[in-house]
Amino acid sequence: MAQRGAPVGLVESGKVPKPLSWLLNYSRKYSLWVYQWGLACCAIEMGAAFGSPRYDVMRLGVIPLPASARQADLVVVSGTVTDKMAPPIRRLWEQMPDPKYVISMGSCANCGGPYWDSYSVTKGIDQIIPVDVYVPGCPPRPEALLEGIVLLQQRIQHEDMADRWRGEPLVVGGGPIS
Amino acid sequence: MTITQHQQQAYIAGQAAEARLRFELETEGMTLNIGPQHPATHGTLRIVVRLDGEQVVWADPVCGYMHRGYEKLCEVRKYQQVTTLINRIDWLGHFANEVPFILAVEQLYDVEAPPRAQWIRTIFFEMARMANLGLFLGDMGVQLGAITPVFFAFRDREHVLNLMEAATGGRFHPNYDRVGGLKEDLPKGWVDECKEVMKRQREFCDEMEELLVGNEIFQTRTRGIGVIPQQIGLDYGLSGANIRASGVDWDLRRDRPTPLAWKEADWKVWTHPDGDSFARYWVRLQEVRESTKIVDQLLEGLPSGPVMAKMPARLRVPKGEAWVNTENPLGEMGYYVVSDGGPSGPFRCKIRSASFNNISIVPWLLRGVYVPDVITILASLYFILGDIDR
Amino acid sequence: MPEIPGQGLVKGLGVTLRTMMRPAVTVQYPHDKEAPPTRARGVIALLEENCTVCMLCARECPDWCIYIEGHNDKAPPRREGGKPRTINILDRFDIDYGLCMYCGICVDVCPFDALFWSPEYEYSEINIADLLHDKRRLGEWMDTVPEPPPLEAGAQGKLRKGPAEARAKSR
Amino acid sequence: MYLMQFLVLAAFLFCVGVYGVLVRKNAVLVLMSIELILNSVNINLVALGVYRGYDQAIVGQVFSLFVIAVAAAEVGIGLAIVLLIYRNRASIDLSEVDLMKG
Amino acid sequence: MLALSYPVETAIKMGAVLAVIPVGALILVYVFLFKMMSHMQSRLGPMEAGFHGTLQPVVEGVKFLQKEDLIPNGADRRIFALAPLVVIIATFLIYAVIPAGPDLVISNLDVGVFYALAVGSLSVLGVLMAGWASANKYSLLGSLRAAGQLIAYELPLVLAVVGVVIQAGTMSLSGIVEAQAEGEIFGFGGIGNPYILTQFIGFALFVVSSQAELTQAPFDMPIAESELVAGYMTEYSGFRFLFFFIGEFATAFALSAIAATLFLGGWYFPGLGTDGALANLAGPIVLMGKIMLMAFFIFWMRFTYPRLREDQLQTFAWKWLIPISLVNIAVTGVLKVAF
Amino acid sequence: MSGANVAFGVLAAVMAVSAIRVVTTKNVVHAALYLVLVLAGVAGIFILLAAEFLAIVQILVYIGAIVVLFLFGIMLTRAPIGRAPDLDNDQRAIGAVVAMFLFGVLGWILYDGFGDTQLQLRDVGRSGDVGASIFSTFVVPFEVISVLLLAALVGAVVIARRD
Amino acid sequence: MSDFLRSYLTVAILGGAAFLLVGGLLGLGRLIRPRRPQPQKYIPYESGVDPVGTGWSQSQIRYYVFALLFVLFDVEAVFIFPWAVRLEELALFGLVEMIVFIVILALGLVYAWRKGVLRWV
Ligand code: SF4
Numbered sequence A: 001m002a003q004r005g006a007p008v009g010l011v012e013s014g015k016v017p018k019p020l021s022w023l024l025n026y027s028r029k030y031s032l033w034v035y036q037w038g039l040a041c042c043a044i045e046m047g048a049a050f051g052s053p054r055y056d057v058m059r060l061g062v063i064p065l066p067a068s069a070r071q072a073d074l075v076v077v078s079g080t081v082t083d084k085m086a087p088p089i090r091r092l093w094e095q096m097p098d099p100k101y102v103i104s105m106g107s108c109a110n111c112g113g114p115y116w117d118s119y120s121v122t123k124g125i126d127q128i129i130p131v132d133v134y135v136p137g138c139p140p141r142p143e144a145l146l147e148g149i150v151l152l153q154q155r156i157q158h159e160d161m162a163d164r165w166r167g168e169p170l171v172v173g174g175g176p177i178s
Numbered sequence B: 001m002t003i004t005q006h007q008q009q010a011y012i013a014g015q016a017a018e019a020r021l022r023f024e025l026e027t028e029g030m031t032l033n034i035g036p037q038h039p040a041t042h043g044t045l046r047i048v049v050r051l052d053g054e055q056v057v058w059a060d061p062v063c064g065y066m067h068r069g070y071e072k073l074c075e076v077r078k079y080q081q082v083t084t085l086i087n088r089i090d091w092l093g094h095f096a097n098e099v100p101f102i103l104a105v106e107q108l109y110d111v112e113a114p115p116r117a118q119w120i121r122t123i124f125f126e127m128a129r130m131a132n133l134g135l136f137l138g139d140m141g142v143q144l145g146a147i148t149p150v151f152f153a154f155r156d157r158e159h160v161l162n163l164m165e166a167a168t169g170g171r172f173h174p175n176y177d178r179v180g181g182l183k184e185d186l187p188k189g190w191v192d193e194c195k196e197v198m199k200r201q202r203e204f205c206d207e208m209e210e211l212l213v214g215n216e217i218f219q220t221r222t223r224g225i226g227v228i229p230q231q232i233g234l235d236y237g238l239s240g241a242n243i244r245a246s247g248v249d250w251d252l253r254r255d256r257p258t259p260l261a262w263k264e265a266d267w268k269v270w271t272h273p274d275g276d277s278f279a280r281y282w283v284r285l286q287e288v289r290e291s292t293k294i295v296d297q298l299l300e301g302l303p304s305g306p307v308m309a310k311m312p313a314r315l316r317v318p319k320g321e322a323w324v325n326t327e328n329p330l331g332e333m334g335y336y337v338v339s340d341g342g343p344s345g346p347f348r349c350k351i352r353s354a355s356f357n358n359i360s361i362v363p364w365l366l367r368g369v370y371v372p373d374v375i376t377i378l379a380s381l382y383f384i385l386g387d388i389d390r
Numbered sequence C: 001m002p003e004i005p006g007q008g009l010v011k012g013l014g015v016t017l018r019t020m021m022r023p024a025v026t027v028q029y030p031h032d033k034e035a036p037p038t039r040a041r042g043v044i045a046l047l048e049e050n051c052t053v054c055m056l057c058a059r060e061c062p063d064w065c066i067y068i069e070g071h072n073d074k075a076p077p078r079r080e081g082g083k084p085r086t087i088n089i090l091d092r093f094d095i096d097y098g099l100c101m102y103c104g105i106c107v108d109v110c111p112f113d114a115l116f117w118s119p120e121y122e123y124s125e126i127n128i129a130d131l132l133h134d135k136r137r138l139g140e141w142m143d144t145v146p147e148p149p150p151l152e153a154g155a156q157g158k159l160r161k162g163p164a165e166a167r168a169k170s171r
Numbered sequence D: 001m002y003l004m005q006f007l008v009l010a011a012f013l014f015c016v017g018v019y020g021v022l023v024r025k026n027a028v029l030v031l032m033s034i035e036l037i038l039n040s041v042n043i044n045l046v047a048l049g050v051y052r053g054y055d056q057a058i059v060g061q062v063f064s065l066f067v068i069a070v071a072a073a074e075v076g077i078g079l080a081i082v083l084l085i086y087r088n089r090a091s092i093d094l095s096e097v098d099l100m101k102g
Numbered sequence E: 001m002l003a004l005s006y007p008v009e010t011a012i013k014m015g016a017v018l019a020v021i022p023v024g025a026l027i028l029v030y031v032f033l034f035k036m037m038s039h040m041q042s043r044l045g046p047m048e049a050g051f052h053g054t055l056q057p058v059v060e061g062v063k064f065l066q067k068e069d070l071i072p073n074g075a076d077r078r079i080f081a082l083a084p085l086v087v088i089i090a091t092f093l094i095y096a097v098i099p100a101g102p103d104l105v106i107s108n109l110d111v112g113v114f115y116a117l118a119v120g121s122l123s124v125l126g127v128l129m130a131g132w133a134s135a136n137k138y139s140l141l142g143s144l145r146a147a148g149q150l151i152a153y154e155l156p157l158v159l160a161v162v163g164v165v166i167q168a169g170t171m172s173l174s175g176i177v178e179a180q181a182e183g184e185i186f187g188f189g190g191i192g193n194p195y196i197l198t199q200f201i202g203f204a205l206f207v208v209s210s211q212a213e214l215t216q217a218p219f220d221m222p223i224a225e226s227e228l229v230a231g232y233m234t235e236y237s238g239f240r241f242l243f244f245f246i247g248e249f250a251t252a253f254a255l256s257a258i259a260a261t262l263f264l265g266g267w268y269f270p271g272l273g274t275d276g277a278l279a280n281l282a283g284p285i286v287l288m289g290k291i292m293l294m295a296f297f298i299f300w301m302r303f304t305y306p307r308l309r310e311d312q313l314q315t316f317a318w319k320w321l322i323p324i325s326l327v328n329i330a331v332t333g334v335l336k337v338a339f
Numbered sequence F: 001m002s003g004a005n006v007a008f009g010v011l012a013a014v015m016a017v018s019a020i021r022v023v024t025t026k027n028v029v030h031a032a033l034y035l036v037l038v039l040a041g042v043a044g045i046f047i048l049l050a051a052e053f054l055a056i057v058q059i060l061v062y063i064g065a066i067v068v069l070f071l072f073g074i075m076l077t078r079a080p081i082g083r084a085p086d087l088d089n090d091q092r093a094i095g096a097v098v099a100m101f102l103f104g105v106l107g108w109i110l111y112d113g114f115g116d117t118q119l120q121l122r123d124v125g126r127s128g129d130v131g132a133s134i135f136s137t138f139v140v141p142f143e144v145i146s147v148l149l150l151a152a153l154v155g156a157v158v159i160a161r162r163d
Numbered sequence G: 001m002s003d004f005l006r007s008y009l010t011v012a013i014l015g016g017a018a019f020l021l022v023g024g025l026l027g028l029g030r031l032i033r034p035r036r037p038q039p040q041k042y043i044p045y046e047s048g049v050d051p052v053g054t055g056w057s058q059s060q061i062r063y064y065v066f067a068l069l070f071v072l073f074d075v076e077a078v079f080i081f082p083w084a085v086r087l088e089e090l091a092l093f094g095l096v097e098m099i100v101f102i103v104i105l106a107l108g109l110v111y112a113w114r115k116g117v118l119r120w121v
């Protein structure tokens, strides 16, 4: 994991003027392209949040257009992650270009939820990818997801870009996972 | 009905393409993974297709990406806990999953829920069907590239879910059934609201008919695509709308005696002779309409009374076994429950879910079709991942 | 009925145009909020006074996500001159909402009406540890618990106890 | 501008094309080299046309147009043949394709 | 018009066009992709960034500026990087000949329409490059499809224009606008002769094929999300993806502008005159109005229809559009010679 | 006319380099893309020679169609990314000598013949005049072209339809 | 004459300007965007699983036939345009010539149609 190149960027060197960093944060905040990543029941509530005109997540600037991880900024892990699915998830997350955000939606993604004692379910998505916001519920109402998104947006607005840019790769259990 | 000409051609083409692939070095086939994370598989199904150009030579569904070990989990849960767990098998038909299980346990225990409970169960069952198939009606559009229908589907589905939530407390996972009845009665004003919603659902069906079914593009995309001949469908164990679209007049709601209230209403089982993707869409559309009618009629005649039979405080299910299957939105779903008489939960619980059988036809059906049709066919087969993998 | 070619296409255009002309049904979430139905299972509230530390809820919970600790204590006798009573004092009552599957079993089984469903849903967290609500936080949810709605015509059976009734009982 | 410029450029393209035709083994690349040659011809046609006055310039252009049309047909057929060879031999290596030997 | 020296004039023009194209594309994105689509689905669309989400497209751009630029392993790096450039430059070049007023044109070429069509066809190259260089199956399949489609519909597009050229007797877009302004229909010249009236078939062909050329539903298989993920754009991230995205909408803008110019009379509005300051001032506004009208139709169809299958699409082009356009040419020719 | 000369110089340089790359590059797709550069250069040359219509035709037909055809052909015959080892036969030296010799001879002849002939560009070749010319002088070749295209089409269809 | 060249110079400048704009934006992005290599980031995207086989396939020859048809008809279109501009002068003779031309090519289309090349299955 040490192959990071010399910091070429302005941001990484921490020299971004205030107004500019405000603008950059603002635009990341309101332009979150979210990868259509449905896993289980929660995916349907996520679909409702994205697709139902009653909630219409596009209002918040969350655009559910991209079908490829390469264009996504945000991923909502919505539902049960099985051990078989975990490696693809890790990979898809890695394949998203930085800066990227993760919302863990529902008990399954948070902790394993109803399947806490199942032999085939990963107990918590944060074991494999770093999570920015946890939305509780089983499934969370679409509004709850919207609330999570608003929370994430507040977080983005106030985050330190250099930190996010430099963000250390996730370390699980003491060593980097691949 | 024999195999249609289209199927025959597709089959032959598939054979030919595969032969070419094997024996002629020059044509290098392409293996394409559709899924596990692909918009077309609504979830985490992975389909490995081998292509020759754009034609599918062989398709293999790889499931298990959503396997959560239900049957094993059921053995370590109490009956009440199982009810809430199995909501999550077919997450779109939430309530419908509970019913066969509860019926099986009631059969073991030899109680019967009071009529009001049965009627309400039926109403919710049909509402689950609407919520489930309604989404399909829109989703099929998305798979074919029309983005608007799915928004309509979500819009009108919300009303159904609201009703669900008002009565049960859960939009999705109601956990409303109890052995011997229901958790609580409906809240005031629910029935009137429900009638409103049924009207809206019918409007939604009309809208879909105008937007999609009548659309020439939709028809060219779906007619004659993915034809399932009757016999082959039966051989693969298809159920639900998939087999009704191939002209088999078979509906467990009508054909299997249950304590539920379907027999009280006047409704019709729709079939379609074609067996193609269009037929499957059309049948489901009619089924949603039919469901609204069932609900309307049941609401009219809702008997009064308690919703819970007299039950002891501690549930101790006698030794025995029971098998109950019902006509779930996706097809036949059944539970085979074995009790050893112990105080905790079932000793064994075998789950027959519809989608697993429904997708078993995929390798047969996809052979020789074009990549875009793969999507049409998968969408029209309509499966829920949780229902496949459990 | 003779079909004009392209009829379906035109009709489809009509549907979208009509929808466009109608006002949108959107509820603008952070600004306006729809109240969920009273029965909605949003979050569990704890009426601490009623809890007797009987542990039933924790035992029945399919996820084992309720953590209860308590100890015995002597309380002054109820009547003047009686024997001092042994009461259970609740030290810890946590529900892990990261794990809870919102089944409602705990609320159902609680024999002392100490748990209630509140339809609140806004408690996303940045840190997963904060999803473990302790008894203070669970108690705060009590303010949001609505009274149960009346039942539909033709229903028999008693209404669940609402928070007001339960509070009254605890006095 | 000198006429020379154009003619020499065309000659250069022509020679590069010839080199390609001689040296390339891959049939598609040979076809590309032929395109180079045809283009050099076109430049010549137009340049010489211009040199000979407006009317002849137009004539030169018309001729180039014809050349382009012929080139299109030639590429089409040429590539079709290449594909055929490829399909039958899994190779478009011209040194392996010796039709005369059967 | 003021007599400006060439460098100054060119600089002004460049500034104008470089501003107009992205802004035009962003307007399309906002008005149609965000707002119109949302309302057709009885939603609101972006509301939070700026008043009613007006800043949304800008925010998107700045966001993409901050995204990492990934080039997958195994890709042909140079071509991968160049492909979006080809697409977007091809798009920019189309604008060179679109007149926004009697004098407001970058470069009034004599072969105007022909030039625009030729340059527009260059984007096929970019698409093929992108698909090939990504070393990804979805991309490759997507790009082959895209290229197959683009070239299939390039033809009806080109042929649909011929009718107009016959009528106007010139290929210069400015000339075509003037011909429409001065033309008359059966002796009635009040509104000029917008060729949509006399060339309705050509117009219909043009709209349908530009729909396909823009890879919009019902002809959007190349980027068919539910099949090929994002087609040839699958591997593109960050700003390079934005170039494709902007390119798509900028092309939509350009094709709408060409359609408006060819068939709706371009910048001409009855009563505003065909030269002079008034026409020059009002021209861009009139043209913009007509462009929006055209774009509305294009996007309206996009949001309503499902997509055709690849072979159906090809069949449609070759069996319907091209024969019809050939007949259209012949008929127009006959009428032109006869009258 | 110095501007035109500068333009010519730039175009010629680009074309020369690209042309050489077309015949030397190790990657077929790259060769096709270099070919695009050459063809675009030719279009530029046509413009310098006032053959406006022809330049656009060059773009439309050559770049927009023929190169696409090439790319299709390449992708249909498998075009791996990276260098393909053997695209050339072993006659590279001979080829180079022949080409150089040819260029020398041609150059010499041209220099001899047109050493310092100036080009006089008076009028722009209008597309209409091209049309007029076709339909006055070159009607027969024009129709022959159509037959040729037809033949090509039929031939390609026959070839492509093996079965 | 020089007006003519100048108008094309403008076009060339436009292309250059577009190039500069695009390049400039990319350069700007380079300054602020992050770069965080992760082990699986650069694997080709394939729905989250290991890519199988190579990214190459021999695609169907049909694409080629369509491309070829396109080229030939494109050439036809090229001839139509100069004709269309001067149709008034060319009058009947030109019209007849062109219709003959179109018909001959249309014959090709009909041939391809009849031979089933325009179908996929
Ligand atoms: S958290 Fe609950 S609703 Fe969500 S996926 Fe898990 S079981 Fe389903």
Ligand code: SF4
Residues within 6 Å of the ligand: C060, C061, C062, C063, C064, C065, C066, C095, C099, C100, C101, C102, C103, C104, C105, C106, C107
């Ligand atoms: S709702 Fe269910 S899962 Fe949650 S704490 Fe109560 S019993 Fe446990």
Ligand code: SF4
Residues within 6 Å of the ligand: C050, C051, C052, C053, C054, C055, C056, C057, C058, C068, C109, C110, C111, C112, C113, C114, C115
């Ligand atoms: S069941 Fe009720 S009284 Fe018993 S511990 Fe739980 S909350 Fe307290």
